[in-house]
Amino acid sequence: MSTALHIEGLKKYFGAHEVLKGVDLEVASGDVIAVIGRSGSGKSTMLRCINGLEPFQQGRIRIAGHVLGEGPQNLRVLRTEVGMVFQSYNLFPHLTVAENITLAPRVVRKLPRARHDELVDKVLSRVGLLDKKHAYPDELSGGQQQRVAIARSLAMEPRVMLFDEVTSALDPELTGEVLKAIQELAETGMTMVLVTHEMGFARQVATKTVFMHHGRVWESGPSEEIFGNPQTDELRAFIEPNLK
Amino acid sequence: MIQDFGTDGVIFLARGLMWTLGLSVATFLCGGILGLIFALGRSLGPRWIRLPIATYIELVQATPLLIVVFLSFYGLPFFGLYLPPLAAASLALTLYATAFLADIWRGCIEAVPRTQWEASEALGLSGPETLRHVIMPQAIRISLGPTVGFMVQIVKNTSVTALIGFVELTRAGQLLNNQTFQPFHVFITVALMYFAICYPMSLWSEKLKEKRNVDSTAH
Numbered sequence: 416m417s418t419a420l421h422i423e424g425l426k427k428y429f430g431a432h433e434v435l436k437g438v439d440l441e442v443a444s445g446d447v448i449a450v451i452g453r454s455g456s457g458k459s460t461m462l463r464c465i466n467g468l469e470p471f472q473q474g475r476i477r478i479a480g481h482v483l484g485e486g487p488q489n490l491r492v493l494r495t496e497v498g499m500v501f502q503s504y505n506l507f508p509h510l511t512v513a514e515n516i517t518l519a520p521r522v523v524r525k526l527p528r529a530r531h532d533e534l535v536d537k538v539l540s541r542v543g544l545l546d547k548k549h550a551y552p553d554e555l556s557g558g559q560q561q562r563v564a565i566a567r568s569l570a571m572e573p574r575v576m577l578f579d580e581v582t583s584a585l586d587p588e589l590t591g592e593v594l595k596a597i598q599e600l601a602e603t604g605m606t607m608v609l610v611t612h613e614m615g616f617a618r619q620v621a622t623k624t625v626f627m628h629h630g631r632v633w634e635s636g637p638s639e640e641i642f643g644n645p646q647t648d649e650l651r652a653f654i655e656p657n658l659k
Numbered sequence: 660m661i662q663d664f665g666t667d668g669v670i671f672l673a674r675g676l677m678w679t680l681g682l683s684v685a686t687f688l689c690g691g692i693l694g695l696i697f698a699l700g701r702s703l704g705p706r707w708i709r710l711p712i713a714t715y716i717e718l719v720q721a722t723p724l725l726i727v728v729f730l731s732f733y734g735l736p737f738f739g740l741y742l743p744p745l746a747a748a749s750l751a752l753t754l755y756a757t758a759f760l761a762d763i764w765r766g767c768i769e770a771v772p773r774t775q776w777e778a779s780e781a782l783g784l785s786g787p788e789t790l791r792h793v794i795m796p797q798a799i800r801i802s803l804g805p806t807v808g809f810m811v812q813i814v815k816n817t818s819v820t821a822l823i824g825f826v827e828l829t830r831a832g833q834l835l836n837n838q839t840f841q842p843f844h845v846f847i848t849v850a851l852m853y854f855a856i857c858y859p860m861s862l863w864s865e866k867l868k869e870k871r872n873v874d875s876t877a878h
Contacts, residue, residue: 467780491783494780
């Protein structure tokens with residue numbers, strides 16, 4: 416299987432504080448990687464480095480044939496290959512669901528207007544929200560908004576999707592529908608990296624799980640092994656209360 | 660010769676009102692264009708642009724408008740630049756409106772959450788594309804109420820140009836009073852004319868602000 420994402424020796428500082436202390440990670444095409452760890456372990460920061468939202472000081476990120484090194488790069492090309500879904504959805508409140516979805520394809524990809532409907536239908540059906548095409552974000556529930564955000568990302572046909580704690584802002588009864596949409600996406604063979612606190616979901620859906628601790632990849636492997644047979648005390652201490 | 664305050668007087672005042680409105684519109688247009696440029700520079704530009712703009716805004720906001728008017732009319736000739744009252748009035752009011760509109764609009768641009776920039780960035784939009792399609796449409800909606808509110812201030816503040824002899828509504832009232840010696844009748848008419856313009860705008864401004872509050876809390 417080909418490598419979709421390769422991270423080598425990634426280091427990131429916030430001032431004098433070292434947040435990422437040399438992260439290495441390899442993601443094959445079609446992999447679903449769950450990234451778990453305590454708050455402040457550097458999970459989200461790593462994710463934000465992958466699509467260039469955060470600059471980093473050392474290391475290399477190769478993603479879908481593009482190399483991201485130190486300093487400003489051709490981020491724009493990279494970002495059209497990498498989709499990102501945020502904790503707080505970040506839909507555009509002044510645009511309808513359909514307009515949220517078509518904005519980037521229209522502006523960045525110059526997709527002709529005649530093909531907008533087709534695209535909207537295609538991505539909305541994947542998250543089961545075809546009937547909300549003309550709604551505004553504030554008319555939707557949090558779960559629905561997050562599914563629209565996933566659809567908006569899909570519309571750019573990314574090769575890798577990043578999910579940054581996408582269910583953390585949701586009420587418990589709404590997380591299910593979002594996780595279901597992500598799981599269905601996983602089943603289509605989409606390469607995904609998910610930072611998540613949903614341990615059950617990680618174990619069930621992710622092919623591989625990465626445990627981050629103090630800015631490093633502390634332990635990683637097939638999800639079954641990570642959850643079933645943790646090797647380090649830190650991982651054990653982290654997952655035990657979660658699995659009970 | 661003493662005249663009575665009658666129809667002719669009202670027509671004279673109405674002509675003054677036209678100048679007040681003309682000056683207000685010119686001020687809003689010129690101050691609006693410069694104010695927009697300054698607002699963008701102040702909120703998004705590099706430090707060497709942000710700093711001088713911030714200084715300008717602070718300076719003008721801390722100076723009485725009347726002094727700015729006097730400086731344009733009496734001060735500039737000191738440097739060999741003689742402006743007629745209309746030009747000096749327009750210049751001073753534009754300087755004043757630019758500072759206030761730039762500050763109001765900067766606040767509106769910054770009121771759009773940072774995460775909107777991030778979401779756009781992650782979708783591959785460039786900075787200018789994000790500004791045009793995502794930030795400005797939201798900032799404009801936020802700015803409508805305060806902007807109309809400031810237009811009321813512009814209309815009322817054109818009255819200070821009476822002091823350099825520009826014949827707008829207030830100056831017209833003074834001149835008419837000198838001829839009729841009926842200050843109460845004259846100035847109540849002047850006041851009513853200002854009120855007729857400003858009050859509907861104030862109501863409109865409040866309505867726009869209210870609408871925005873409803874929009875932002877709707878769920």
